[in-house]
Amino acid sequence: MLEKLKQEVYDANMRLPELDLVTFTWGNVSGIDRDKGLFVIKPSGVEYGNLKPEDMVVVDLDGKVVEGNMNPSSDTPTHTVLYNEFPDIGGIVHTHSPWAVSFASANMDVPAASTTHADTFYGDVPVSDPLTKQEIEDAYEENTGKVIVKTFNERHIDYNAVPAVLVSQHGPFSWGATPDKAVYNAKVLEVSAEISYHALQLTRDNIRVPQYLLDKHYYRKHGKNAYYGQNNAKSKDHAAHAEN
Numbered sequence: 001m002l003e004k005l006k007q008e009v010y011d012a013n014m015r016l017p018e019l020d021l022v023t024f025t026w027g028n029v030s031g032i033d034r035d036k037g038l039f040v041i042k043p044s045g046v047e048y049g050n051l052k053p054e055d056m057v058v059v060d061l062d063g064k065v066v067e068g069n070m071n072p073s074s075d076t077p078t079h080t081v082l083y084n085e086f087p088d089i090g091g092i093v094h095t096h097s098p099w100a101v102s103f104a105s106a107n108m109d110v111p112a113a114s115t116t117h118a119d120t121f122y123g124d125v126p127v128s129d130p131l132t133k134q135e136i137e138d139a140y141e142e143n144t145g146k147v148i149v150k151t152f153n154e155r156h157i158d159y160n161a162v163p164a165v166l167v168s169q170h171g172p173f174s175w176g177a178t179p180d181k182a183v184y185n186a187k188v189l190e191v192s193a194e195i196s197y198h199a200l201q202l203t204r205d206n207i208r209v210p211q212y213l214l215d216k217h218y219y220r221k222h223g224k225n226a227y228y229g230q231n232n233a234k235s236k237d238h239a240a241h242a243e244n
């Protein structure tokens with residue numbers, strides 16, 4: 001079942017090593033068929049070079065495997081939470097891309113410090129709170145998904161306008177309307193994190209772009225109706241940092 005989606009998710013997974021976003025077996029991509037309420041995800045622990053479209057595992061929105069000869073990614077519970085809580089998304093990517101992981105390890109947002117960032121993310125890419133010992137021991141991957149959702153709810157960030165997060169001391173999760181768009185957002189995040197890392201070495205000044213430049217670039221690419229006004233708190237949050 002879902003052969004076309006399996007091919008699409010396989011292709012998106014193979015973009016991760018091509019874009020230098022993964023090492024060894026780290027990371028994974030999934031994609032969902034919203035009509036069927038099923039998603040397809042990379043099998044766990046498989047080297048990208050050995051991966052085949054038919055290896056993809058089909059999972060329902062309760063996180064149960066409905067088809068596949070291999071174990072689904074260990075991050076499947078995280079993907080499951082996000083597909084349930086973020087109903088607009090069609091694909092999810094998780095990597096250990098080192099520049100984004102550097103900010104996750106420092107418990108720092110990736111600031112909206114360049115037009116490269118602003119084209120894709122309408123504000124800082126947030127870092128989650130660290131998971132508690134209990135959360136890790138109880139249901140690590142599920143609670144990873146829950147802490148992502150909590151981050152966006154508590155900071156009033158629109159997950160469509162900022163389609164990525166840094167899980168504290170772990171790494172980035174990105175998403176989008178399709179698996180390929182989720183991979184694109186993962187790469188933009190990694191490039192933006194590298195840019196911001198170097199900017200922060202060069203100055204102690206606030207490196208965030210002013211609100212008008214953020215608006216110019218984000219709306220130019222996504223259209224004025226894409227976001228603004230749905231959740232002004234986010235723009236206020238950014239404006240609180242940026243010089244207007």
Ligand SMILES: O=C(CO)[C@@H](O)[C@@H](O)COP(=O)(O)O
Nearest residue numbers: 025026027028044045073074
């Ligand atoms: O983050 C981690 C492990 O820390 C996983 O995403 C990564 O190793 C990939 O695991 P899977 O092979 O998808 O089970």
